[in-house]
Every structure is written in structure tokens, then in C-alpha cells.
Amino acid sequence: MNYTEFKDKKISRLGFGTMRLPMDDQGKINYAAGQEMIDYALANGINYIDTAYKYHEGESEDFVGAALAKHQRTSYYLADKLPTWLCSTEDDARKIFEDQLLKCRTDYFDFYLLHSLDEESWPNVPRLHMIEYLREEKAAGRIRHLGASFHCGPDLLRQVLTDYGQDLEFIQLQLNYMDWDLYGAKELYQIAREFDTPVVVMEPLRGGMLANPLSETARKVLDGTDTGASYASYALRFINELPGILCTLSGMSTLAQMKENIEIFNGPAMIDKEKEAISEAVKVLQADILVPCTGCNYCYECPSGVKIPEIFKMYNEAASKGFHWIWGSLSGQYNKCTPNAKDCIECGACESHCPQKISIIDKLKEIDAKYAQLAEMGE
Known part of the structure; x- marks a missing residue:
């Protein structure tokens, strides 16, 4: 596994995102299959484990706490996130943070983020003094590194990094070759580089879409390089080779996916004809893929239960x-x-x-x- 130097730490270039864990027949997390994945990840060099308060309808943190309990706390780095949109009072953030520590069975988070900031949710952060509160937790040692994840436009990202860049040691962005030009991911990445802020990447496979492109034409374009690379390999290597990337999260659902991704991150760099194929595949996917949904399921609280x-x-x-x-x-x-x-x-x-x-x-x-x-x- 390749690693990124960050402060006094070596962070695996591939991180285990726990938003798409294996599921049982009742739609709950399959703890046995998930435990096998956690064990394999740590045994094979992945040391960045990412969870959040609302992943798997609130069950992800409980799973992560249980699955990591058998491992030494110093053998991994745990990332969690504060759901800013659920906070109505200053005390809400404190209650959620305490709950997260209990669910994850830990005394501290190595990486802690303000979650999913956008133009609508951001005003809640200064209004409720969230960053000031998280500074306190960092000073107390219960947060080792503070960051934020963004689903916003460039103006807000620039504003936040200008005003709070001294607090945010890293940020998390949705970066993949489909979003790069089509949805402005490149501009967000360039702003992060301008501020010299390391980036944790989410949705490198765009919810799995780039691991199995829905367009037959796009698949033929990628297969035409004759390199034998998998579709997931194109997407993951595209991101991994960008300067300033701290870690790339993959929401892996099976052990087979994890083994493949580890092999990709230990494998060769992308060659020119593969980069050219990606550019051509994007043009095809733009025409074929009509809804830019990543399957994150943040919309699961639909009162009518619409899937x-x-x-x-x-x-x-x-x-x-x-x-x-x-x-x-x-x-x-x-x-x-x-x-x-x-x-x-x-x-x-x-x-x-x-x-x-x-x-x-x-x-x-x-x-x-x-x-x-x-x-x-x-x-």
C-alpha cells in the first residue's frame, strides 16, 4: 500500500468508506461480512476508516465501533463527521459528538469533519459557533485533526478556506473523472491546491457508476486501450495521481471489491492512452447518463418511502x-x-x-x- 505523509502520520492512499457496507436480507449491515472486510483492510495496509452519523441510517458508527474493537487503537485512523444540518442549538453538536464517541467505542477521533457543507447548511456553522466548539475538542485531544466535507460551489469553498483555513487542516471533496469538468470538481480541487489544503476524496467511482459504466459505448472506449485495466482502475488511478490528495475513500461492499482496489493502489500508474480514453469516455457518458445520482441515499427519509x-x-x-x-x-x-x-x-x-x-x-x-x-x- 502507498501512503501519504500527513503531519506525523502515514495515511494509506486508499481509505475504507463505510457508507456502502455489505447488507443482509433484512437490509441491515451484515456484521460478519463487514468484520471480514475491516480485518482484511487493516491486514493489507488500509489504515484510514471513514464513517458518519447518518450512514446506513445511523448504523454505520455502531458497526465501526464493534468491528474495530478487536484491533489496537493505534493501528488505524478513524474519521467521523458532524451532521451540521441536524443541529438547531449549540448543545446539539455537543450531544451528537458524545454519542459518536460512544457508538464508535473510542476516546478520540483522528480526523473529524463538518459534514456535507453547502450554501444552505453553511450559515448554521457560524451561527451555532460549531468551529469554536470543535476547537475546544481538539484542544482537549478528542479530535486530532479537524476538517470539513463539501458539496458546494467554488465561491463558498473559497470563502470558508479564507475565513477558517487556519482551523481546517484538510477537506473532503467529491472528485472523479465524470465530475471533473461537467460538475466543476476540477475548480474545487484547484481552490484546495491554491490554499495548500490536503484533500480526502469521496465518490471516486461516482457511486459505483464508473466501476461499471452504464454505457456500452463508454465501456468499448476504455476497453480499446488493450491494457487490461478494470473500469474501477481507470477511475481510482485518475484520482490517485493528482497532487495534494491525502486519501481516496472507496465505499466497498464486498471483500472482492476491496482486494481489487488494494491491487489497483499497489499497481502501475496511468499511461497516456488510458488518459485519452477517459476523456473520450466522459463525452459518451455525458450523453448517456441522464441523472447524476451517486446512490448516497441521503434522501432515505422520504415520508412516502419513494426509492x-x-x-x-x-x-x-x-x-x-x-x-x-x-x-x-x-x-x-x-x-x-x-x-x-x-x-x-x-x-x-x-x-x-x-x-x-x-x-x-x-x-x-x-x-x-x-x-x-x-x-x-x-x-
Whole structure:
């Protein structure tokens, strides 16, 4: 495993993100499979473990605490995050932080972040003096390194780093080759470089989309290099070779994925024809992929229970196939996914939590109309 020098630490270039852990038949975390992954990660050089208060509907921290209990505390670096949008009073942050320590079964966090900052949630931070509070926890030794994760535009990122760069030792950004130019990831990365702020990368595979590109044409472009590299390898190496990257998080769901990713991070650098193939694949994916959903499931609190990420994934897959599937009915498959877009009450809760800023309500209407059209056509 390759490592990044950070302060007095060596951080594995590949980090284990615990937002997409293996699941059992009841939709809960499969603790046995997850434990196997944690053990394998630590035994094979991964030492950065990332969790958050709302991952897996609040269960991720409990799993991480249980899975790491058998390992020496000095054998890994644990990252957690404060959900700023859940704080209404100054005391809320304190209560959540204490709860996180208990759930993770630890006395301190090596890395602690203000979670998912954007233009809507940021005003809550200065209003409730969150950074001042986290300074106290850092001084007390219960936070070793303070940072923030962002799903924002360049103006806010620049403002926060200008005003609080002395406090934020690192930041977390969504960087991948699909978002690089299309959704402004490159500009955010360049701002981080301007401030000499190390970056932890999230969504390098864009919710798994780049590990298995939905467009057959895009796959052919990448396969055309004849290097034998996997689709995940293209995406992970694209990010890993950027200067200033502290760690790249991968939300791995299986041990096989973990083994492949470790091999990628121990493997060769990207060559020119692979970089050229990525540029061409992006153009194809831009035309084929219609909803930029990463499947993060931050919208899971939908009061109607609409399976938003599942619907978007289904729609993108159908779009990449030209809305024609010889093995069955696309509209029938959609109607089996219930509740679906027909059940949306347009409350807006999903949109307020979406890091990708997708106009979910309008998109669900479009999708519902498209599948009604497909039904009429017999698809």
C-alpha cells in the first residue's frame, strides 16, 4: 500500500468508506461480512476508516465501533463527521459528538469533519459557533485533526478556506473523472491546491457508476486501450495521481471489491492512452447518463418511502440501453419498484439533503412520464 505523509502520520492512499457496507436480507449491515472486510483492510495496509452519523441510517458508527474493537487503537485512523444540518442549538453538536464517541467505542477521533457543507447548511456553522466548539475538542485531544466535507460551489469553498483555513487542516471533496469538468470538481480541487489544503476524496467511482459504466459505448472506449485495466482502475488511478490528495475513500461492499482496489493502489500508474480514453469516455457518458445520482441515499427519509436512488439507477440503465431491453418489460420493472415516482408528495425533503443538487421532484415526474410512454409502446 502507498501512503501519504500527513503531519506525523502515514495515511494509506486508499481509505475504507463505510457508507456502502455489505447488507443482509433484512437490509441491515451484515456484521460478519463487514468484520471480514475491516480485518482484511487493516491486514493489507488500509489504515484510514471513514464513517458518519447518518450512514446506513445511523448504523454505520455502531458497526465501526464493534468491528474495530478487536484491533489496537493505534493501528488505524478513524474519521467521523458532524451532521451540521441536524443541529438547531449549540448543545446539539455537543450531544451528537458524545454519542459518536460512544457508538464508535473510542476516546478520540483522528480526523473529524463538518459534514456535507453547502450554501444552505453553511450559515448554521457560524451561527451555532460549531468551529469554536470543535476547537475546544481538539484542544482537549478528542479530535486530532479537524476538517470539513463539501458539496458546494467554488465561491463558498473559497470563502470558508479564507475565513477558517487556519482551523481546517484538510477537506473532503467529491472528485472523479465524470465530475471533473461537467460538475466543476476540477475548480474545487484547484481552490484546495491554491490554499495548500490536503484533500480526502469521496465518490471516486461516482457511486459505483464508473466501476461499471452504464454505457456500452463508454465501456468499448476504455476497453480499446488493450491494457487490461478494470473500469474501477481507470477511475481510482485518475484520482490517485493528482497532487495534494491525502486519501481516496472507496465505499466497498464486498471483500472482492476491496482486494481489487488494494491491487489497483499497489499497481502501475496511468499511461497516456488510458488518459485519452477517459476523456473520450466522459463525452459518451455525458450523453448517456441522464441523472447524476451517486446512490448516497441521503434522501432515505422520504415520508412516502419513494426509492429515489433505485429509481434513478433503473432509469439511467434504461437510458444507456436506448430504453429497450430484450429480456423483459422496462415499464413493468419500474412499476414493481414501489413506492415510486407516482407516490411523491413533493415535500422537498429529498432535495434539501441531496449533495448533487438534483431537482429530484421534477426528475421523478419526467421519469414517471417516460415509463408511462414506454408502457404504451410495450416496452
